[in-house]
Amino acid sequence: MSEAVCLKCGTLKHGPWVRCHRCGHLPADVVDKAKHEMTSTHCLSQADLKTIAAQIQSGHPRHFDPRQLERFVAALRTTRLDSRTKEQLVANVVRWAVILGAGGGVFWFFHWLTR
The missing domain is CATH 1.20.5 (Single alpha-helices involved in coiled-coils or other helix-helix interfaces)
Structure with a gap:
């Protein structure tokens, strides 16, 4: 099972597209899903996830490379229901x-x- 970081509160959660048990955020649109996929164990190490979680919890939002994000969005649109x-x-x-x-x-x- 994969782990991911909730991009709203910085909590580690089980899977990039599941509801956060702490703040209740559920990635809904394809861009939000792509960002959560990019901050999961599908793409990053557990140590990287913990670092990102700590940054978000201290008030520093995660910034994404626009080209990389667009590639993930395009992939989700073509391969996922x-x-x-x-x-x-x-x-x-x-x-x-x-x-x-x-x-x-x-x-x-x-x-x-x-x-």
């Missing part, structure tokens, strides 16, 4: 599970009746 797509995928899976489950229930009911 956005949250709306994930919600649609989950809704479709649930919808089909209900339809197939109901169809299977009807099948077994009539099978039981005709025995």
Whole structure:
């Protein structure tokens, strides 16, 4: 499991896109997600994360190289599902599970009746 720094309060958290347990911040847009990805163990060492966390906690926000940030944003846009797509995928899976489950229930009911 990866660790990341909350860029709002400087707390170490489990994963770059999860809600911070201290301040409640949840990276929502693609730029915020890219910044949190860049300050995670996917990209940095644990020691670097602790240094960044201490800087943020002492009031020094993290600055990002604009070109590097744009590369991460572009990569997220092309390789990751956005949250709306994930919600649609989950809704479709649930919808089909209900339809197939109901169809299977009807099948077994009539099978039981005709025995």
